[in-house]
Amino acid sequence: xxxxxxxxxxxxxxxxxxxxxxxxxxxxxxxxxxxxxxxxxxxxxxxxxxxxxxxxxxxxxxxxxxxxxxxxxxxxxxxxxxxxxxxxxxxxxxxxxxxxxxxxxxxxxxxxxxxxxxxxxxxxxxxxxxxxxxxxxxxxxxxxxxxxxxxxxxxxxxxxxxxxxxxxxxxxxxxxxxxxxxxxxxxxxxxxxxxxxxxxxxxx
Amino acid sequence: xxxxxxxxxxxxxxxxxxxxxxxxxxxxxxxxxxxxxxxxxxxxxxxxxxxxxxxxxxxxxxxxxxxxxxxxxxxxxxxxxxxxxxxxxxxxxxxxxxxxxxxxxxxxxxxxxxxxxxxxxxxxxxxxxxxxxxxxxxxxxxxxxxxxxxxxxxxxxxxxxxxxxxxxxxxxxxxxxxxxxxxxxxxxxxxxxxxxxxxxxxxx
Amino acid sequence: xxxxxxxxxxxxxxxxxxxxxxxxxxxxxxxxxxxxxxxxxxxxxxxxxxxxxxxxxxxxxxxxxxxxxxxxxxxxxxxxxxxxxxxxxxxxxxxxxxxxxxxxxxxxxxxxxxxxxxxxxxxxxxxxxxxxxxxxxxxxxxxxxxxxxxxxxxxxxxxxxxxxxxxxxxxxxxxxxxxxxxxxxxxxxxxxxxxxxxxxxxxx
Amino acid sequence: xxxxxxxxxxxxxxxxxxxxxxxxxxxxxxxxxxxxxxxxxxxxxxxxxxxxxxxxxxxxxxxxxxxxxxxxxxxxxxxxxxxxxxxxxxxxxxxxxxxxxxxxxxxxxxxxxxxxxxxxxxxxxxxxxxxxxxxxxxxxxxxxxxxxxxxxxxxxxxxxxxxxxxxxxxxxxxxxxxxxxxxxxxxxxxxxxxxxxxxxxxxx
DNA sequence: TATGAATGAGATTTCATTCAT
DNA sequence: CATGAATGAAATCTCATTCAT
Numbered sequence: 001x002x003x004x005x006x007x008x009x010x011x012x013x014x015x016x017x018x019x020x021x022x023x024x025x026x027x028x029x030x031x032x033x034x035x036x037x038x039x040x041x042x043x044x045x046x047x048x049x050x051x052x053x054x055x056x057x058x059x060x061x062x063x064x065x066x067x068x069x070x071x072x073x074x075x076x077x078x079x080x081x082x083x084x085x086x087x088x089x090x091x092x093x094x095x096x097x098x099x100x101x102x103x104x105x106x107x108x109x110x111x112x113x114x115x116x117x118x119x120x121x122x123x124x125x126x127x128x129x130x131x132x133x134x135x136x137x138x139x140x141x142x143x144x145x146x147x148x149x150x151x152x153x154x155x156x157x158x159x160x161x162x163x164x165x166x167x168x169x170x171x172x173x174x175x176x177x178x179x180x181x182x183x184x185x186x187x188x189x190x191x192x193x194x195x196x197x198x199x200x201x202x203x204x
Numbered sequence: 205x206x207x208x209x210x211x212x213x214x215x216x217x218x219x220x221x222x223x224x225x226x227x228x229x230x231x232x233x234x235x236x237x238x239x240x241x242x243x244x245x246x247x248x249x250x251x252x253x254x255x256x257x258x259x260x261x262x263x264x265x266x267x268x269x270x271x272x273x274x275x276x277x278x279x280x281x282x283x284x285x286x287x288x289x290x291x292x293x294x295x296x297x298x299x300x301x302x303x304x305x306x307x308x309x310x311x312x313x314x315x316x317x318x319x320x321x322x323x324x325x326x327x328x329x330x331x332x333x334x335x336x337x338x339x340x341x342x343x344x345x346x347x348x349x350x351x352x353x354x355x356x357x358x359x360x361x362x363x364x365x366x367x368x369x370x371x372x373x374x375x376x377x378x379x380x381x382x383x384x385x386x387x388x389x390x391x392x393x394x395x396x397x398x399x400x401x402x403x404x405x406x407x408x
Numbered sequence: 409x410x411x412x413x414x415x416x417x418x419x420x421x422x423x424x425x426x427x428x429x430x431x432x433x434x435x436x437x438x439x440x441x442x443x444x445x446x447x448x449x450x451x452x453x454x455x456x457x458x459x460x461x462x463x464x465x466x467x468x469x470x471x472x473x474x475x476x477x478x479x480x481x482x483x484x485x486x487x488x489x490x491x492x493x494x495x496x497x498x499x500x501x502x503x504x505x506x507x508x509x510x511x512x513x514x515x516x517x518x519x520x521x522x523x524x525x526x527x528x529x530x531x532x533x534x535x536x537x538x539x540x541x542x543x544x545x546x547x548x549x550x551x552x553x554x555x556x557x558x559x560x561x562x563x564x565x566x567x568x569x570x571x572x573x574x575x576x577x578x579x580x581x582x583x584x585x586x587x588x589x590x591x592x593x594x595x596x597x598x599x600x601x602x603x604x605x606x607x608x609x610x611x612x
Numbered sequence: 613x614x615x616x617x618x619x620x621x622x623x624x625x626x627x628x629x630x631x632x633x634x635x636x637x638x639x640x641x642x643x644x645x646x647x648x649x650x651x652x653x654x655x656x657x658x659x660x661x662x663x664x665x666x667x668x669x670x671x672x673x674x675x676x677x678x679x680x681x682x683x684x685x686x687x688x689x690x691x692x693x694x695x696x697x698x699x700x701x702x703x704x705x706x707x708x709x710x711x712x713x714x715x716x717x718x719x720x721x722x723x724x725x726x727x728x729x730x731x732x733x734x735x736x737x738x739x740x741x742x743x744x745x746x747x748x749x750x751x752x753x754x755x756x757x758x759x760x761x762x763x764x765x766x767x768x769x770x771x772x773x774x775x776x777x778x779x780x781x782x783x784x785x786x787x788x789x790x791x792x793x794x795x796x797x798x799x800x801x802x803x804x805x806x807x808x809x810x811x812x813x814x815x816x
Numbered sequence: 817t818a819t820g821a822a823t824g825a826g827a828t829t830t831c832a833t834t835c836a837t
Numbered sequence: 838c839a840t841g842a843a844t845g846a847a848a849t850c851t852c853a854t855t856c857a858t
Contacts, residue, residue: 007817023320025229029853039819040853046817050853116320117230154377154387161373162366169365173358183358190402194394201390211842233828246843248829415838431728433637437832447840448832454838458832524728525638562785562795569781570774577773581766591766598810602802609798619821641849651823656850658821819858827851834844 008046010036015053019110024054025117054118058111062123064100065108069127072096073134090188095181097167102177112168124164131160139199150203159195166191212250214240219257223314228258229321258322262315266327268304269312272297273331277338294392299385301371306381316372328368335364343403354407363399370395416454418444423461427518432462433525462526466519470531472508473516477535480504481542498596503589505575510585520576532572539568547607558611567603574599620658622648627665631722636666637729666730670723674735676712677720681739684708685746702800707793709779714789724780736776743772751811762815771807778803 014035018027029050033040047053072093101108115121139151166187174180218239222231233254237244251257276297305312319325343355370391378384422443426435437458441448455461480501509516523529547559574595582588626647630639641662645652659665684705713720727733751763778799786792 026321028851030851041820041855042818044818044854044856116227152390155390157377158370158373158391161369165366165369166362169362173361186356186359186402186405187362190398194398198390198394232826234826242842243844244828245830245845249842254828434729436830438830449835449841450839452833452835524635560798563798565785566778566781566799569777573773573777574770577770581769594764594767594810594813595770598806602806606798606802640847642847652850653824653852654822662849819856821856823853823855825852828849830848831846832844835840835842837840837842 007036007038007042011038011043011046011053012057016057016106016110019054019057019114020106023114023116024050024121029053051119054110054115054120057107058115058120061100061104061107062111062120064103065097066127066130068093068096068100069130073131090192091185094184094188098170098177098180098184101167101171102180105171105175108171112171124168128157128160128164131163132157135160143200146200148203149200152199152201155198155201159191159199163191211240211242211246215242215247215250215257216261220261220310220314223258223261223318224310227318227320228254228325233257255323258314258319258324261311262319262324265304265308265311266315266324268307269301270331270334272300272304273334276300277335294396295389298388298392302374302381302384302388305371305375306384309375309379312375316375328372332361332364332368335367336361339364347404350404352407353404356403356405359402359405363395363403367395415444415446415450419446419451419454419461420465424465424514424518427462427465427522428514431522431524432458432529437461459527462518462523462528465515466523466528469508469512469515470519470528472511473505474535474538476501476504476508477538481539498600499593502592502596506578506585506588506592509575509579510588513579513583516579520579532576536565536568536572539571540565543568551608554608556611557608560607560609563606563609567599567607571599619648619650619654623650623655623658623665624669628669628718628722631666631669631726632718635726635728636662636733641665663731666722666727666732669719670727670732673712673716673719674723674732676715677709678739678742680705680708680712681742685743702804703797706796706800710782710789710792710796713779713783714792717783717787720783724783736780740769740772740776743775744769747772755812758812760815761812764811764813767810767813771803771811775803 011032014032015027017035018032022028027050029040029043032053033043036042043050043053047056111120111123115123135156136151139156143149143151166184170180170184170187174183215236218236219231221239222236226232231254233244233247236257237247240246247254247257251260315324315327319327339360340355343360347353347355370388374384374388374391378387419440422440423435425443426440430436435458437448437451440461441451444450451458451461455464519528519531523531543564544559547564551557551559574592578588578592578595582591623644626644627639629647630644634640639662641652641655644665645655648654655662655665659668723732723735727735747768748763751768755761755763778796782792782796782799786795
């Protein structure tokens with residue numbers, strides 16, 4: 001009770017429970033505080049507000065995920081430019097991503113599935129948008145190699161969507177990290193092959 | 205005040221606006237009523253409660269969708285059993301499904317994206333489960349033709365997930381029905397091909 | 409539905425059910441009307457308002473009870489003045505009273521036990537007051553025969569209270585009229601004897 | 613605002629006023645809070661809900677009453693078993709009971725007369741049942757001494773009823789504790805004598 | 817470092833009642 | 838004879854947030 005770090009930690013632990021059960025919007029600060037053996041005021045001492053408490057849980061894991069996404073995407077871009085074979089890289093990327101996703105499993109679940117009403121409620125869409133942007137450049141370069149073809153924007157966006165959701169789906173359905181790595185492999189394989197085959201359409 | 209049906213219709217129209225903007229949980233009956241030029245009591249005259257108002261918007265479109273899903277799935281099962289070629293059928297199914305989905309675009313969006321807190325909050329999951337169940341049977345029969353192979357349950361479930369989400373994604377990104385039909389075509393093609401290739405794994 | 413008398417009757421029948429179950433205050437006109445296959449408006453056509461509906465149920469039985477009470481009390485007064493023996497009369501009074509009370513058992517129960525919130529919520533107290541008033545006169549005359557004695561007002565009022573409640577209690581605990589007559593007999597006997605013995609106190 | 617205990621106390625004081633005037637069901641938390649110079653939220657800070665506020669008023673007095681009732685009843689049982697004379701004990705019991713009843717007069721009135729709709733709405737009936745249970749045993753032993761006689765169940769129950777109501781009636785009609793003690797004395801005397809005389813009937 | 821008190825705004829829901837038709 | 842529509846007031850309750858201490 002006296003150790004400040006401990007109180008903060010207990011608050012976060014209780015908040016994780018509550019957010020996971022009720023979602024951000026329906027979560028009650030009173031219940032979180034009470035469960036932590038503290039009062040609502042304590043939340044406002046340690047965090048700015050309800051959203052601040054939520055941030056304290058998800059911000060760091062999110063940043064690490066975004067970092068990995070960015071690194072991978074930059075690497076990927078170069079690969080396409082050099083027509084390199086990069087199957088192994090995909091697995092390396094998946095491994096890194098899954099490593100971080102499962103490092104704080106609860107936080108990740110909360111961020112991806114229970115953020116409605118919070119400042120993060122569109123996080124999945126924002127990640128998709130991020131991917132989209134990179135794919136845009138990549139696909140344009142790819143298309144330039146095939147005269148008479150152009151990028152199918154809809155498919156491109158759908159691939160971004162599908163790729164992000166593949167990981168979200170994984171998190172939801174496979175709580176074990178080792179199993180997760182095995183299961184995502186054919187999924188990625190499928191998507192990579194499909195990307196090459198379906199991303200271009202006839203230019204009329 | 206004037207036409208009886210008009211008030212109910214105004215209430216539903218206002219509710220659609222509010223649900224779409226705020227989602228079920230955060231939508232305010234006060235605002236809905238006021239926007240319709242009525243009082244909250246009127247909502248309880250025309251509908252049972254907040255959930256009843258929501259149902260009045262989404263129940264019928266939902267039922268039509270489920271009907272089409274079921275019809276298609278039964279047909280699909282027979283096809284696999286007879287090794288028939290059925291690409292055309294997929295397009296017919298997509299056409300029917302999209303036809304209904306776009307018949308009341310707003311209702312569909314509300315049902316699929318803004319139902320959290322309502323009795324329909326798990327509707328997408330329930331649709332996925334429905335698909336999953338049918339695929340289960342289908343895949344088992346398919347697997348029986350290939351000794352040494354078995355169904356990859358994870359991939360199977362992911363395909364259900366992906367298929368439903370492909371339509372949800374479509375709805376979200378393509379408000380025009382005609383365009384929607386064109387855009388979903390390669391997506392379905394991609395998924396059908398993938399299904400055959402990735403649904404089985406080595407039996408150890 | 410078309411016969412007006414029938415509608416009114418159905419409304420009253422449904423109201424009896426609802427009042428008995430919920431009490432006047434918590435009874436819902438909507439539920440009463442619906443149960444009668446009508447709408448709330450119908451209540452206002454046949455009765456003035458919620459209280460009017462209640463009155464339609466209890467007014468007549470109440471009046472008959474009051475009539476009997478008054479008749480008995482006037483007779484009783486004369487008896488005391490003439491020192492007559494009147495045990496049989498008590499039983500006759502009880503028989504008449506119980507006859508009316510059980511003539512419309514439900515109405516009586518509603519009037520005596522479920523009237524809170526209605527215009528009749530103090531009916532038992534008013535009946536007690538009525539009795540009290542008559543006893544007042546009677547006891548004063550009785551006391552005038554015993555120098556050094558005076559009426560114990562508290563006991564007098566308590567006897568009124570007890571007498572009324574004896575019948576209320578009977579109604580509540582014995583739904584059968586014939587049984588009721590048997591059971592009330594020793595109760596009345598007890599009270600009559602007690603009245604004579606305890607109604608006077610020493611005048612200091 | 614100022615003294616913390618003061619707000620809670622003001623809330624309880626206002627609640628007593630409102631409950632006494634309107635009864636539990638029709639009492640308004642808004643009015644109670646406003647009268648206390650606070651908002652409804654304050655009620656929910658200090659108490660769990662409307663029933664909790666009611667409990668805060670009546671729970672303690674009630675428990676003390678029940679305690680006295682139980683003690684007296686156990687003592688009474690022994691007395692009958694030993695054919696002891698115990699007139700004095702009745703007065704002691706009455707004194708104790710009245711002492712507690714008048715310790716918080718308003719709370720007692722609210723509990724006994726204005727609890728409809730609350731968790732305590734059947735408290736008088738429960739007290740009667742408690743008494744009834746004890747009398748059951750007592751009367752059975754008494755009856756065993758008189759061959760050819762049996763307990764008149766209806767009278768027995770009516771005595772329980774009458775005894776409890778004698779105190780309720782007292783509370784209602786005599787706000788002064790000292791006066792109350794004097795007034796209840798002949799009432800108890802009357803009931804004790806009656807009990808012995810009327811509790812048995814011929815066994816057929 | 818945190819509490820305890822309290823606010824103020826808002827939520828859904830229920831109700832008796834009215835009235836044009 | 839009765840409906841169907843609608844009101845307006847009120848109800849309990851929940852919540853994030855604030856702030857003096």
